[in-house]
Amino acid sequence: MTDLDILHFEQLKKDVQAQYLKEYTPSYDDISKWKGIDIIYFQEDLRKKAKGNISEKSFYTYFKNSPVTKLPRIDMLNLLSIYAGYDSWYEFKKQHLFAGELLKDDEDLDDDDLKEIEKIVFTAPNLPQNDITLKKQEEKTADNEVLQKSNTENQSIIHNKDINTKTNSEEQKPKKSFIKKNAWALITSVLVVLTGLLGFKDVIFSKTYKYCFTDADRGLGVVNTLEIKVIKENESPILYKIKPGECFYYSTKDKNLKMQISSPFYEYLEINRSLENAPDEEIIELKPDDYKMAAYYFSIKDANGDPEELKRKRNQLESLISNNAVIYQIYDNNIYGIERLDKQKYITLVTTPTTSLKNLSVIEMKKDNNGKIISIKFKIATDEKNK
Template sequence: MFQEDLRKQVKGSISEKSFYSYFKNTTEKLPRVDVLNMLSEYCGYKNWVHFKSSIPQNKILEKKKLKPKWLVFLLLGVLFITSAYFLIPRNHTFTFCFIDQDRNKPIINTPIDIIVLNNKQSPFYTKSDSLGCFRWSTKDDFIRFVIKSPYHKTDTIFRSTAKITNENIQVSTDDYALMLHYYANGRLEDWKNRKNELSKMIADNAIIFQVLPSGLGIEVYSKNEFITKLTTPTKSLKNIEIIESKRIKGQIVKLKFRVKS
């Protein structure tokens, strides 16, 4: 683990044979300068010279000259303390809030189902809270989880501590499931509201086209035609996949999609 951490911190390594043989050797000869520089950098110093210059000479010297090997032992002591700090497992806390991609608002009316899938652990099932957020603490330096919602598309999220651990995640609406719900339950007002939302989202002069299968070309849609397609629970709506979209001032001005077979 020390070698792995050394490679991670300073992008270098020391052979175990060289490392341990030095302690058994009674010679006053120092290791190579590049090795000393590497160990010094790992301990938080610029190099070997910087490490030596940081030692309070009036407290540790009884003679005018400090023996070179004594300095190395001191460096190795600092090295072990530093490596222990990095190698002790620490908890990492990830916080995610889920945002409806269309409405640009937190998803709070229907909790998001979350399945955490970190290694060496059984799947852990939980839900987003009343603010549409989810927090997870772990000794792992990453998190992988699946999000599910009745009216949003399922997605798998992977994040590591190398990235931001507090994040807003955009979640796409599952228009087919939503329209099916409105049609099946006679939610006429909700259906009209959804059409109005889409009308505000899409610019009047938006360029919208479907990429046809087998290289047959494209089919161009007007804004109203596309909104009708998105608000009718057909099989093609269920299989729509957005390939590319472009927004200006929050409105969609270009959209390319396909219908998966």
Template sequence: MEAANKKLFELLKQAVSDTFLKENHAPIAIGDWKGEEIERFQEDLFVHTRGRVSEKWFYTYFKNEAEKLPRIDMLNLLSEYAGYENWNTFRSKHGELLALEENPKRKNNKFLWLFLPVLPILIAMYFLLNSENSFRFCMIDEDRGEPITQIPLDVKILSEGQSPIYLKTDSSGCFEYSSKEKIIRFVVQSPYHKTDTIIRHIDANENANVPLATDDYALMLRYYSNGNLGELQKRKQQLNNLIADDAQIYQIFPAQSGIELYSKEEFINKLTVPTSSLKNINILDKRYRDGKIVKLKFSIE
């Protein structure tokens, strides 16, 4: 693959990754994505473009060093997903930038004085580009779709080469943080929600909501230990409203040894008794339609 085409394709891969990370959690480098992340990308690509790429294609062009560019129809598909009309549009926009990078020294230096009037603008742009980015995130209960405001949640900001910075969410369930970095990585911890590590780009953070999955074991343990049957029944009703009556619910067993099908009632009962299996439950996938869960896969670790 020619050097210019290689650079353009790397830029396209980065644009595809940035688009996916705006609404999904995955490693920043697209080459580090694995099974579940690749599957979610395939689904997201289809939703936005009605086009598909196979897992084999993904490994050939995104996880390995490709010897040549993909077919033009695939380049058009990925460019559309990244927000461009087609590959030619993407190439024309980034081709000029590549040309400037490859030819930093201008000829006809005697005309350099012509650029002096724009020097103040360049200086202003330099300080603008080096200013701090302001992030604001709000924690949302994944089941209820409401802000988590009952108690402050612990937030740990992770920066490469630096000690973690510890914050808490405010009364609205949100926190703010400023950094020169364009990407923020943080861990959210809650007594009644599962700990999660979040990675977001500055372009995707405006009024960003972070959904947190309920830790059903911790929640049920609190209800049972306090004898709070009213809250227990409220939780059951909440799950009943959240899950469709005809939902397909599967337990996936290790090493692909089989699956077990659950009814809605059986699954709700499993989520509302603090057993050891509930403590180790792991939701693998959830699909929604009209605000209700219609398909769910889980495993017990």
């Protein structure tokens, strides 16, 4: 490892960061500040584009510190180079040469490199082993030639052997040069295959589970979007949003599953499942929150302009909503995004006959210990037919 290799790796980290920022918006642009869910999304993108993975520990070791004091293994360097758009680590360095820096295709490999090549190729299926040990055999042959020449009594006898050995050595030189030039390419190919298999191991060994949700009181599908947080040990929670009537599909190779389920109209529910003998499909009942459900029902109920019906609707909302409730309306545009309403403005809005009320949807609703609604966040979706 040279100081130039460290500088090249710092360049590569910036290229990896730039590649990720083309499609994603993490908490910080600087890759050294990423943590939690940002790292998880980066690992997913790395698996998708480079067919490989790096552990969270490796990310903290090599990306949180700058500059690093040591280089990662060659397989990780190749993986990150492929993610950044290059064929290999060598190709990346080749395209980012510093002033006066030279990269030699035929530079001699040291003993550690040869041992690493030999180890990788020996463990890879259907690859020749003899070529890897060729250099050591040639060195041994050369040593024998020196010993033979030092024995003056045997020189005349083995003269023809020396000629044959020299001829064989000259024939093997192209092979030796070929191995030197293509050793890292061979290693890269093997490692790409191995990292590809590692990248897909989660898919190969994982199992998919299906969870559907029903209203416990009505026996029907839920009427509001569900938020599901999957909790994994030592990892940030992963949030999923499930639309009404849809089921939740989750693939994992873990033995346990912990989910936190929440919705504006249903009581919070935490699910813990041992997956060793769990069924592939399961129906989960959610208990509706009657106060929240009633507030939503009276908000969208059509009074048809009947004064008596409108009066009953207002009275119901008056009793369900706290006088100090915090209410926000969310808009579907970039100019005017949110507006705060008090209790009376909200009641006036939902008791004024208009066709747009059928598009009212509650994003969030909270109540106090006495059952009074203290917070509402809602939106009225744009409907082109009503314009």
